[in-house]
Amino acid sequence: MSKQKISKAKSINRTKTFVELIISAVLIAAAVMITKGALDRSSNVGSTSNVQETIPEETVIIEEETDPNKIIFASAPVKTKDKFYGDLILVNNSHQYFSTGEEDLVSILEMNDQTGRDFFTAVDYDYTILRPVYEPMGQMLEDFYKLYNNDTIIIYGSFRSTDFQQKLYEADLAENGSEDSTLVAKPGFSEHETGYAFDLSETENYDYMGTGDFAWINENCYKYGFVVRYTKAKENITEIRDEPWHFRYVGIPHAFYMTKNDLCLEEYIDLLRTHPYDGEHLTFTDDQNKNYEVYFYASDDAAETTNVPVPTGRKYDISGNNVDGFIVTVYTDEIVEPGMEHTTEASTEASTETASEESSDAESDSEEVEVIPLT
Template structure:
């Protein structure tokens, strides 16, 4: 190959290389120009006046307690303030008078006849008891009979009108010659006027003392809602001598607690008063059932008293005949639907009830009760 041809090829290659270099420089320069213009046109963007620049502190809840689904929820119930004088837990003694007059009474012998009960009887058909007390009283005696086959029990003291109590009181004063009776309560201050109490005697010795076969009744009566109201041990509080024949209905939960804790009714009323609604309630269990008891003071300056009661749970309200109401909660039990509301002192008596009361008073005034073991 000639030297001239080689030089020509070199010249072409050199020219091509130079062209590529120039093009590259142009491209680089162009890019630099655009980059420079871009940066020169850039400026800081101010924060929007609508943006809150305050630091936001994010907190995590510390209370992780899950609400108890079994927690009792309460609602307000309006109760006649005068109803503090009525109920299964009324305290009637020498200091606290009973105010009644519309008791729902039944004849013991008539009820026994209707229900074919022959394990016990009463003196005659004028001996009455509150309707809701008859059933547990009869069940207790029936269970006693089924155990000992002893059918000698007689009810010789039950509901009394104030007029009949006055008669008994005056007869005792005439017999003793004293200015004040120590065996018969003054009219208005006897438990028998409530229809919640009754007395036993028996047809063999006519002297029920709670011993022998009858010891079973005195020891087990709380299972049916009754307490032996007057004992020698509590005489300083009740002001009444030992009366093993006198039984008082208070309801199963209260009878259980009073008996197992050796409390008379006076002591129990005081104890419940120490457990008001807004503080710790009295809670206990018996026979697989849980109970809760608390006190609500009566609003004596108003016609109605607000009593907190549980929702969706069975409960009962009773006056204590002193200063308020006792609420008994049957925890875990459904409310009991009553067929008819209980009458209050503010309700007017029907003519039928008035006639029934007059008939009862007349028949009781004409009857004679045994003077043996006459009690309060």
């Protein structure tokens, strides 16, 4: 080989090496970008996903890395039948309540004795309500008493067993001689069977109209987690006449949102369905400056368990809607240790065993939360 040829060969070799280097660099850069993109997508969940897709990729990555408030979601296995329980269940003429017969009930008068609340009463000691509903109800009536010095309130309607509802229904039919009662809900279809509802009276004449001083209760009940369930304006939707005396527990965030946006429970449940987990979550701030994020997740009716996405590191609640799925309420401001996220407050049945420390064993134990973020 001549000198010139050797030199040319060397030159070609150098060029080849240089090209290889460039190709390698491009491949590495591409790999890095793909990995970053994948990481971004895997953590890009929840309400912000639609927004972020329109932002240049570089910006997204920076935001992802510097946003300590980003909520990571994990999967919590929930019994699919639990969609029939929880403080957001819709019970009306079309949606039956399936009593477990094991509702966690307390006697209102016994609780009054224990807490020293002697400024309201119930018909007798057999009047019961769900344990977590007693305290907000008692607190509301206590605040009312302190404001107006009025101790006449009687709880004349609270939890009713389906058997008792049956008796009420039959008695009403016998009295009115009609086939269907417009005054008493069919057995299985009364909110009173859930333990989340109660009726007030001013005297023994069932005469509470939420007027005068009592208007304060109807106007402020949302602050305690209650809604006036049946109003004149929503009669065509609820199919129940105006009942200013009937209060229903739904929890503070939801009572706030429903009241401020003038939605009855039927409308609210429909609205939440338009805020699914993989779409835009419903986010709002209440009048105590607390922030919430709420979304719907359809139940997997073909399976015993539905894997509901839940936040990690934030307090949350799950409730069934008694129709087609679950509603997750995230208490955005309440940062909690792993394993402490779920609160069962005022929720009877919809329960999840969440965030175990041994989450790596998630596959072998269906009761534990998988820690893999969901997309």
